[in-house]
Amino acid sequence: MTRIALFQMRSGIDPEANFAAIAEAATRAAEEGALALFxxxxxxxxDRDRRRAARTIAxxxxxxxxxxxxxxxxxxxIDLALGSMPVAHPSGKWLNRAHYFPADGGAPTLYDKLHLFDVALASGESWRESNAYAPGAQVACVEGSPVGRLGLTICYDIRFPALFEELGRRLCDCIAIPAAFTVPTGAAHWHVLQRARAIEASAFVIAAAQVGEHxxxxxxxxxxxxxxPWGDILLDMGDEGPGLGYCDIDLSRIGAVRAQVPSLANRREIPKSRPL
Known part of the structure; x- marks a missing residue:
């Protein structure tokens, strides 16, 4: 068994306060025997106020x-999987970038969010992530993490199966899906999409989330x-507030599921449609 920790956060507009919270969580998680914190x-x-965020980032x-x-x-x-932070991009926009920092001091693995959240919800919420952010360009995996080969994704990526198909091709043992899901989309789709991605990839899904009023x-x-990998929920931290949650990962479960339902081995290329 490999113990991991998830830090459910209510991040704010002050990066130093958020860093302090992450530091405290990392120390506590390591003391509880976790090998990685997500x-x-x-x-x-x-910070959705982009002018204020721009001053902070600069x-x-x-x-x-x-x-x-x-x-x-x-x-x-403890290995630290930072779900993401905004970083500057040569275009003048930002990147929504995940970082995986190993406890041994090795080079971090980076992943820039591929799919940007440009939506108008029936609730009246409107989000145009592409106004401030540039999309990433590459799939990323962490090799040799405490949870094996770890695929990196971010939030809205979950709605694009091709990314998870590629992570399945790479035989990821676990996939991180850190998020700041809205309440309407979360209530409708969060659990079903997370379970679907785990089942499709025959892999564990680790989804640390933001929570509450920011x-x-x-x-x-x-x-x-x-x-x-079977789609069973091992941990659900609910919506009552921030905190640390722990889960013991049995990596042998992956082989058992893939032997029982070998969908990755049975996969075939889908013929492309011909022009009419």
Whole structure:
């Protein structure tokens, strides 16, 4: 068994306060025997006011947070999967970037969110992530993590099966899906999509989430989850507030499920449609 920790957060607009919360969680998780800590999307800075966020990202010291987070992983003695943080991009926009920092001080694995959340919900909420963010361009996996080969995704990526098909091709043992899901979409789709992605990839899904009413005025769904390769929910942290949750991962479960339902081995290329 491999123990992991999920930090369900209510991140705010001050990256230093968010960093302090992550540092405390990393120390506590390591003390409880966890080998890896997973945080949500936008764990370091959650601010829908883009002018204010731009000032924060441009401030002296902000660019040093990845180095500090890498040092935290070493100091606490725990791998740290930072769900994401905004980073500057040459285009003048930002990237929504996940970082995986190993406890041994090795180079981090980076993943930039491929699919940007541009939606208008029936509730009246409207989000245009592409106004401020550039999309990523590559799939990323962490090799040799405490949970085996770990595929990295972020939030809205969950709605695009081709990404998870590729992670399945790469035989990922676990897939991280950190998120800041809205309440309407979370209530409708969060659990079913997480379970579907675990079943399709025959892999564990680890989904640390933001929760509750944030400083910037948004409300997020919570329900940080761990799903096993059969689609069973091993951990659901609910929506009552931030906190640490723990789950013991049995990696032998992956082989058992893939032997029982060998969908990855049975996969065939879908013929492309011909022009009419």
């Amino acid at each position: 945080t949500p999307e936008m764990a370091l800075l959650l 401030a002296s010291g902000y660019a040093d947070y990845p180095r500090r987070l890498a040092g935290l992983a070493v100091e606490a003695g 400083e910037d005025g948004r409300t997020t769904y919570g329900h940080s989850l761990v799903i096993d």
